[in-house]
Amino acid sequence: MTRKKVRPPAERRSGCPIAGTLDLLGDKWTLLVVRDLLFYGKRRFNELQASPEGVPTNILTDRLRRLEEAGLVRRSRYQARPPRYEYLLTPMGSELISVLREIIAWGKRYLPGIGSPPPGAFLAPPRTS
Amino acid sequence: MTRKKVRPPAERRSGCPIAGTLDLLGDKWTLLVVRDLLFYGKRRFNELQASPEGVPTNILTDRLRRLEEAGLVRRSRYQARPPRYEYLLTPMGSELISVLREIIAWGKRYLPGIGSPPPGAFLAPPRTS
Secondary structure: OOOOOOOOHHHOOOOOHHHHHHHHHOOOOHHHHHHHHHHOOOOEHHHHHOOOOOOOHHHHHHHHHHHHHOOOEEEEEEEOOOOEEEEEEOHHHHOOHHHHHHHHHHHHHHOOOOOOOOOOOOOOOOOEO | OOOOOOOOHHHOOOOOHHHHHHHHHOOOOHHHHHHHHHHOOOOEHHHHHOOOOOOOHHHHHHHHHHHHHHOOEEEEEEEOOOOEEEEEEOHHHHOOHHHHHHHHHHHHHHOOOOOOOOOOOOOOOOOEO
16 A cells, blocks of 8 residues: 655745644544544544544545654554554644643634533543554 | 625534534634734734745635634724725634644644744734724
């Protein structure tokens, strides 16, 4: 399987840390994958796929690959035949918890119709590889 | 000019505050516009357009409109003929500072080749409408 390379630093849009972070995480899905790994204790593709937002399979595959290539997620094979993998946050990925906490606080304060996270959240401790 | 409506809460992907925030801000450009309004004291379209990331004009127009419709930005006319507008963060927009600060800290720690914000940042105090 050919894997696309992560954009090297020289190709970043600018030296700004916000722009650099958005190069990796600036879309509607990536931080939801991080959320599920961090707060819900999910590890496997089908668990991540079952989230209420209904992430399309091809997007989930792409985002997990990009997170792995960028060093936020480590992939580990848990079954040999057929090969199956689980996904674990690295410290780099886990430390997004501070960003996610501020997003949660902002969203709960300002977005109408937004309440607390769905049931099941925060029950599992954050797992890192 | 016809303006698209902001997605009402009933159409959100889920009740999760992270997903709701990403519905508004989950792309590569919107938080850079907020950054420029918040940290660089920019107010006018041509100032925002001059940022180092080179935001395309149509994207900047779209993001300012969406930020205004969502209540994060207030548009104010500063010239009548031809009409020209400046853009000011509301308290809802300004309070993204906590999210941006965590993104800056994470980006500076983990992204190779990322340093401090470009010169000029943080010189202007945050402006709110």
